[in-house]
Amino acid sequence: MTAPILRIENISKRYGKKDVLKGASFDVLKGDLKILIGPSGAGKSTLLQCINFLVKPDEGRIWLDEQEVHYAHKRDLCAYRQKVGMIFQDFNLFDHLTALENVRIGMVRVKGMGKAEAGERAVMELERVGLREHMQKYPAQLSGGQKQRVSIARALAMDPKVMLLDEPTSALDPELIGEVHAVIRDLGNNGMTMIMATHQIGFASSLASEIVFMEDGRILERGTPDKIFNHAENARTREFCSKITELYGERG
Amino acid sequence: MTEGWLYIQAEVYPALLKGFWVSLQLIAPSALCGLVIGVMVGVLRVYGNRPVMAAANAFVAIFRGIPLVVQLFIWYFGLPHIGIYLSPFVASILGFSLCSGAYHSEYIRGALLSIKRGQMLAAQSLGFSKIRMISSIILPQAIRRALPGCGNEIIYLIKYSSLAYMITCIELTGQGKILASNSFRYTEVFLMIGACYLVMTSVATIILGRVEEHLRIPGFERQRT
Amino acid sequence: MERKPGPVGGASLFSMKDREYGDTMPQKCPHIPHVFKVIERMPESLIAIMDALPYLLQGSMVTLVVVVGAMGLGFALGAPLAAGQVYGHPALRRFIAVYVWFFRGIPLLVFLFLFYFGLCTAFDINLSAFAVAIIVLGLISSAYQSQIFRGAILSLPEGQFKAARALGMSDFKAISFIILPQALRLSIPGWSNEYSILLKDSAVTYALGVAEIMARAHFVATRTYQHLPLYFAAGVIFLVLTWVGTKGLRLLEERARIPGYSPKGL
Numbered sequence: 001m002t003a004p005i006l007r008i009e010n011i012s013k014r015y016g017k018k019d020v021l022k023g024a025s026f027d028v029l030k031g032d033l034k035i036l037i038g039p040s041g042a043g044k045s046t047l048l049q050c051i052n053f054l055v056k057p058d059e060g061r062i063w064l065d066e067q068e069v070h071y072a073h074k075r076d077l078c079a080y081r082q083k084v085g086m087i088f089q090d091f092n093l094f095d096h097l098t099a100l101e102n103v104r105i106g107m108v109r110v111k112g113m114g115k116a117e118a119g120e121r122a123v124m125e126l127e128r129v130g131l132r133e134h135m136q137k138y139p140a141q142l143s144g145g146q147k148q149r150v151s152i153a154r155a156l157a158m159d160p161k162v163m164l165l166d167e168p169t170s171a172l173d174p175e176l177i178g179e180v181h182a183v184i185r186d187l188g189n190n191g192m193t194m195i196m197a198t199h200q201i202g203f204a205s206s207l208a209s210e211i212v213f214m215e216d217g218r219i220l221e222r223g224t225p226d227k228i229f230n231h232a233e234n235a236r237t238r239e240f241c242s243k244i245t246e247l248y249g250e251r252g
Numbered sequence: 253m254t255e256g257w258l259y260i261q262a263e264v265y266p267a268l269l270k271g272f273w274v275s276l277q278l279i280a281p282s283a284l285c286g287l288v289i290g291v292m293v294g295v296l297r298v299y300g301n302r303p304v305m306a307a308a309n310a311f312v313a314i315f316r317g318i319p320l321v322v323q324l325f326i327w328y329f330g331l332p333h334i335g336i337y338l339s340p341f342v343a344s345i346l347g348f349s350l351c352s353g354a355y356h357s358e359y360i361r362g363a364l365l366s367i368k369r370g371q372m373l374a375a376q377s378l379g380f381s382k383i384r385m386i387s388s389i390i391l392p393q394a395i396r397r398a399l400p401g402c403g404n405e406i407i408y409l410i411k412y413s414s415l416a417y418m419i420t421c422i423e424l425t426g427q428g429k430i431l432a433s434n435s436f437r438y439t440e441v442f443l444m445i446g447a448c449y450l451v452m453t454s455v456a457t458i459i460l461g462r463v464e465e466h467l468r469i470p471g472f473e474r475q476r477t
Numbered sequence: 478m479e480r481k482p483g484p485v486g487g488a489s490l491f492s493m494k495d496r497e498y499g500d501t502m503p504q505k506c507p508h509i510p511h512v513f514k515v516i517e518r519m520p521e522s523l524i525a526i527m528d529a530l531p532y533l534l535q536g537s538m539v540t541l542v543v544v545v546g547a548m549g550l551g552f553a554l555g556a557p558l559a560a561g562q563v564y565g566h567p568a569l570r571r572f573i574a575v576y577v578w579f580f581r582g583i584p585l586l587v588f589l590f591l592f593y594f595g596l597c598t599a600f601d602i603n604l605s606a607f608a609v610a611i612i613v614l615g616l617i618s619s620a621y622q623s624q625i626f627r628g629a630i631l632s633l634p635e636g637q638f639k640a641a642r643a644l645g646m647s648d649f650k651a652i653s654f655i656i657l658p659q660a661l662r663l664s665i666p667g668w669s670n671e672y673s674i675l676l677k678d679s680a681v682t683y684a685l686g687v688a689e690i691m692a693r694a695h696f697v698a699t700r701t702y703q704h705l706p707l708y709f710a711a712g713v714i715f716l717v718l719t720w721v722g723t724k725g726l727r728l729l730e731e732r733a734r735i736p737g738y739s740p741k742g743l
Contacts, residue, residue, distance in 0.1 A: 054373050078379045086377035092370035095472050096393045106378040109388050140471020151374075158378060317673075317719050318712040319680035321691055326708045329698065333705035414584035418684060425586055432594065439595035446583040446591060453582040 003066055005030045005193055006084075006162050011050050011060035013043075020046045021057070022217040028162065028195060033188050035204040036197040037228075038214035039240060044197035045089075047214070048164045051195070052086050053077060064161065082110060085155030085163040090171050091147040093139040099126060099150045100135040103157050111158070118157075125153035129183050145176030149183055156187075163187070165196035201244050205229055213237045264431060264444065271427030272448060278341070278413045278423055279452075282348035283406050289349060290356020290402065291395070295386060297357060298364040308357070315354035320412055323347045328419040340421035344413075352409045359401030363394035396467055403460035410452050424448055522706035529697040529707060536693040537714050543610050543679045543689060548672060550615025555622030559660075560652050562623065563630050573623070580620035585681050588613045593685050610682035618675055625667035629660035662733050669726035673719045680715070690714055 004027035013021040021043045028034055036044040049055040051062065053071045062069045064080060071077045093102050100122050107118035126135050129149040139147055148168055155163060165184070169177040181203050188194065188207055198204055204211060205225035213221045213228060213236075221234045229245075232238045296308040315323065328343040338346065367390055375385040417426035428445040432438045562573045580588075593609045596602070604612075633656060641651035683692040694711035698704040 049373075052377050054376055074381065078381050080379075081377055082379035084377075086374075088370060088374065088377075090370055092368075092374035094371060094374065094389055094393075096396065096469055105388065106380075109384050110379045138470045138472065140469075154378070314712075314716070317716040319677035319691065319715055321680040321683065322694075322708055322712045322715065325691070325695065326705065326712070329695075330705035330708045333703070411582075411584040414586040415681065417586065418681075425584065425590075428587070429590065432590070438590065439599045442587055442591035442595050446587050449584055449587060450579070450582040454578075 002029075004028055004063075005065060006051075006195075007063040007066075008051060009061045009063075011047060011057045011062075013046055013050055013055060013057050020217050021050065023060070024214070024217075024219050025060075026212065026219065026222070028193060029209075030193055031191045032193055032209045033207055034195045034210050034212060035208040036195065036212050036214055037199070037201070037204065037240070037244070038220075042214040043217040044214055045166050048086075048166045048195065048197055051164055052081060052084050054086070078110070082106075082158050083161045085158060085160035087148070087151055087155060087163065087165040087168045089167045091139070091144070091151050093142075093147055093151055093154070095139050098136050098138055099131060099142065099146075099153075102139070102150055103154045106154060106158050121157055122153070125157045126150070128156070128186075129153045130179070143176060144172045145179045148172065148180045152180075152183055152187075161193065163192055163194045163196075165194060165198075167197050167199070169198065169200060199244060199247070201229070201241070213240065215240070259435065259437075263435070264441065267427045267431050268424065268444065268448060271422065271424035274341075274421070274423040274427075275413055275452075278344055278348065278416055278421070279410055282345050282352065282413070283409055285345070285349035286352030286356055286405070286409065287402065289353025290360055290405075291391070293353060293357035294360025294364060294394075294398075295391070297361045299382075299386060312354045312357055315351050316358070320347065320351050321415055321418060323351055324415055324419045340416065340419050343419055344416035344421045348409060348413065348416075351412075352405055355405045355408070356398075356402050359398040359405070360394060362401075363397035364390060366397055367393055393472075396469065396472065399460075399464050399467065403457075403464070406460065407453050407456055410456055411449065414449070522703050525697070525701045525703035526706050526710045529694070529701075529710065532697065533690055533693050533707075533710060533714060536688060536690040537718060539607075539687065540676070540679050540689040540718070543607070543614065543682060543687065544672065544675045546611040547614035547618050547675050547679070548668075550611065551618030551622045551671070551675075554615070554619035556626055556657060556661075558619060558623035559626030559630060560657070562627055564648065564652060577620045577623060580617050585613065585617060585678055586684060588617065589682065589685055606682070606685035606687050610679070610685060610687045614675060614678060614682070617678075618671060621671055621674075622664075622668070625664050625671065626657075626660055628667070629663040630656055632663060633659055662730075662735070665726060665730040665733065669723045669730075672722045672726060676715065676718055676722065 006028040007026075009025045010023045011021055011025070012019070012023050024043070024047055026034070036047065038044055046055055050057040050060070053069075056071065064083060069076065069080045071080070093099075094105065097105060100119065103122035103125055104115070104118045107113045107121060108115055111118075113121075123132065123135065126132050129152055131146060131149055131153070134142060134146060139150075142150065152168075168184070169180050172180065177200070181200070184194070184196070184203075185207060196204075208225050210222060211225050211228040212219055213232075213234070215236055221228065221232060221237045223232075228237060229241050232241060293308050293311060296304050297312070298305075300308060324343065324347040327338055327347050328340060331338060331343075371389055371393070372385060375389045380389065413423065414425040416423050417429065420426075422430070424445060428441050432441040435441070558573050558576065561569050562577075565573070589609065592613050593604075593606060597604050597609065637655055637659065638651055641655040642648075646654070679689055680691040682689060683695065686692065690711050694707045698707040701707070
C-alpha cells in the first residue's frame with residue numbers, strides 16, 4: 001500500500017503571460033483526503049482541472065496506479081477520466097436530464113452498460129446520497145445542495161479511483177453545506193481517495209489526511225491539519241489561516 | 253350556386269386532393285432532410301475545424317442569400333447544362349432541403365453556442381468522447397432551444413413548397429393554376445387553395461407547439477446564459 | 478375580360494417583352510474587338526453572362542423598386558397594426574391577430590395569383606403585374622413587420638407610456654411621439670431581416686411576369702441555352718443586393734442610435 005494511487009509531478013500552466021501553475025507536485029495514497037487551501041487565484045481550481053486534463057497542462061506528468069497518463073491519446077484520456085471523478089463548484093448537472101438520468105448516462109454512454117442495469121446502480125447511488133425520492137426531478141427543480149449530491153452520485157456511479165472536488169460547497173447557501181459535507185465525510189469513511197479544494201476550514205481540519213497550502217501557483221506548505229493550522233512554518237500560511245478562520249468560523 | 257357545387261365536387265375537390273398529396277410528399281421529406289442537414293451543418297459550424305467551419309459558413313451564406321426560386325431553377329433548368337437531369341419532384345425536394353437546412357443550421361448554431369461550458373466540462377470529466385458528448389449531452393439540449401426557430405422554418409417550408417409549381421412540379425398551387433386557367437374561376441379556386449395552406453400551416457403550428465410542450469423540461473428554457 | 482397568364486405587356490422597364498430584349502442584347506457579342514481574341518475564346522457561359530449583365534442589372538433596379546415599395550407599404554400598415562395589437566380594443570386586437578394569421582399562413586405565390594388573376598379581374602381593377610407585386614408583398618410584409626414592431630413595443634419599459642400620459646398626452650400622441658420612435662429604433666435589426674426576405678421573395682413575382690432579375694435571367698437563359706451561368710449570375714446579384722442592403726441598414730442603426738440607450742433585451 002505504499003505506492004501512491006495518484007502521482008502528479010511538476011504540473012505547470014500558463015494563460016498568455018500569466019503563470020497560473022508553477023510546477024505543482026504531490027503523491028496521493030489510497031484513502032487519502034488531500035485538501036487544497038489558499039486564496040482565490042492561487043491555482044487550486046486550475047490544478048484540479050489539470051489533473052483531469054479538462055485544462056491541458058503545459059508541462060508535467062501524471063501517474064494513476066503507477067501508469068503514466070498519455071492525455072494526447074484520446075482513448076486513454078477517456079479511460080483515465082472515467083477513473084477520476086470530478087465535482088464542480090457549480091454542479092454542472094446535465095440540464096436536460098432527470099437526477100436519475102444524470103447518474104445513469106455516464107454508465108450507459110461511456111461504459112456501455114445496459115439501461116436497466118445502469119438504472120439499478122443509479123438508484124443505489126442516489127440512495128447513498130439520500131436522494132432516492134427526488135430521482136425523477138430535473139436539475140431546475142432541485143436545491144443547490146441536492147444538485148451537488150446528484151453530481152457526487154453521478155461521479156460515484158463510474159466507480160472512480162480518485163475524486164476531485166473543486167470547492168463543492170462554495171456555491172451553496174450556508175444551510176445546505178452540511179448535507180453535502182455529510183456525503184463527503186461518508187465517502188471518506190468508506191475509504192475513497194479524494195482531492196478537494198475548499199474554504200471550509202472546520203471541515204478540512206476534521207477530516208483531511210493532509211492539507212496543502214497553495215499561493216500564486218505554487219505549493220507553499222503541506223502537512224497535517226494540526227501542523228498547518230497551529231504550527232505553520234510559512235508566514236503566509238499563518239496569515240491565510242488566521243484570516244480564513246475568522247471568515248469561515250472555528251476550526252475543529 | 254348548384255352549378256358551383258357541382259364544379260367543386262366534380263373538378264375542384266379531386267384535383268385539390270391530388271395536389272394536396274403531392275404537396276405533402278414534397279414537404280415531409282424536405283422537412284426531414286432539411287432538419288438533418290441543419291443539425292449537421294450547425295454542428296460543423298460550431299465544432300468543426302477551421303476549413304470545415306468556413307465551408308459550412310459559406311454553404312449557409314449562399315443558400316440563405318440566394319432566393320429559393322433561383323435555387324430551384326438552378327437544380328431543375330441549370331443542372332442539365334452539366335448533364336444532370338432531375339425530375340421536377342426531385343429537384344424541388346433537393347432545393348427545399350438544402351435551403352431550409354441552411355436556415356435550420358442558424359438556429360442550431362445559436363442554440364449550440366448557448367449551451368453552458370460547464371455541461372461540456374462535466375461530460376468530459378465523466379470520460380465522454382467528443383462525438384458522444386455532442387450527441388448525448390449537447391445536441392439534446394440545443395435542439396430544445398432551437399425548436400421554436402426550426403418550427404418556424406418548417407412553417408416557411410410549407411408555404412415555400414408552392415414554388416415547386418414554378419419548376420413544373422404540379423402540387424397544390426399547380427393544380428389550382430390548372431383548374432383556374434380552365435374554368436376562369438381564379439378568385440374562388442385560389443381562395444380555396446389559400447384555405448388549404450392556412451389549414452396546413454395552422455395544423456403544423458399546433459403540432460409543433462405540442463412537440464415543444466412534450467419535450468419541455470421544467471426550468472430548462474428559462475435558464476439561458 | 479381575362480388576363481393571359483404569364484408575361485404580359487406594360488412599361489418597358491417593369492415587364493417582359495420580347496422585342497425590347499432584342500434592343501438591349503446584341504446577338505453574338507459583335508462589340509468585342511478583334512484584339513481581344515482571348516476574350517472571344519472565353520467559355521461561352523462567361524460571354525453569356527457578360528452580355529446579359531446590363532440587362533440583368535436593369536432588372537435589379539426593378540427588384541429594388543418592388544422591395545422598397547413593399548417595405549414602405551408594409552411599414553405604413555404594419556406600424557398602426559402593431560400599435561393596435563398592443564394598445565387596441567380587444568375586438569381590434571382579435572381582428573389584427575386574424576389579419577396576421579391570414580397573411581402569414583398562405584404562400585406568396587397563391588396571393589399573387591389570387592390578386593392578379595382573381596381579384597383584379599373580378600372587380601375589374603386594372604393594375605399592372607408590377608403594382609400587384611408591390612401590393613401583395615407589402616400586405617404580407619405588413620403582417621410580419623407588425624410583429625417586429627409589436628415585439629419592440631412590448632420590450633419598452635412600461636414607465637414610458639405612463640410618463641407620456643402624465644404629461645397630458647393623449648394615447649394617440651403618446652404612441653406616435655414616445656413609443657413608436659423608440660420601438661422603431663429597436664426594430665431595425667428585424668427590419669434588415671425583413672429586407673432580405675422581401676428581396677428573395679421578390680423573385681417569385683417573376684410568376685406574374687414582372688421583369689425583375691430572375692425573370693430576365695430566365696428569359697435570356699431560354700434563348701441562349703446558358704441556364705446554369707445565368708441563374709448563377711442572378712444568384713450573385715441577389716447576394717450582392719442582400720449584402721449591400723443589410724450593410725446599409727446597419728449604418729442606419731448606428732446613426733439612429735441614442736448614446737447609452739438600450740432598453741431591456743430584444
